[in-house]
Amino acid sequence: MNHLAPALAFAAAMAVPLLHAATLDTRTYTVEITPLCGERVTDCEQFAYADTHKRTGSQLNMVGKPAQRPCPPGNAPCNPMGWQFYDGNTSYFVGQDGWLIVTKGSKTTLREQGAWRER
Template sequence: MKPAILLALSLGAISATSAARADILITPSFIINIEEECAVEYRVCGKVSYTGTSKKTGQAIVLRGKTVEGKCDENSFCEFEGYIFRNGTTVYRVSSEGKLTVSQGAKTLVEEKGVWQ
């Protein structure tokens, strides 16, 4: 789970009825804003937006995607892995650890580690 969500949950800052949550990932080449449009009580969210802005050119791309979960334990708690977004044949993955991977088929176009803000 992203550090901002953990902090907000521990402080009670986000209510179960909140409409959106946002986090920013800073990589060497991009500023990525991720916004989930699902209430906190939903572990899986199919309404996630990605706005990626190039630090070099200032150009931005806006995509829609969803959360990705990994293995679940016996209590049905599933590990949050990150997000996935698609733009035609290009796939954008943002991991919970802050890794951005952009690929087309088997070809990796971008792979950068960032820091969540």
């Protein structure tokens, strides 16, 4: 059995742009990312973010764009891509690698890794 196949499939999936809605499930949130461009657009620059807190049911909706993952100093290389969204001074980064990182000002308030599922 080829143990490299799952890693190669994951790498190939991350190289393909998000062309339709995908959902990230973390321990605390369900986050749906939806491109706001036509189906034939391969370099979409506008995405919708909709999260639901699993315990409280509270929801948040935003519009954002593709972004580079925030990297702590000394942790290079750090190049996974994702999407960046803002609600006032709070930023939400959703990584293609499954990370949800919420930063308020300069303080990270949430850092959870989840699993992607397509709708």
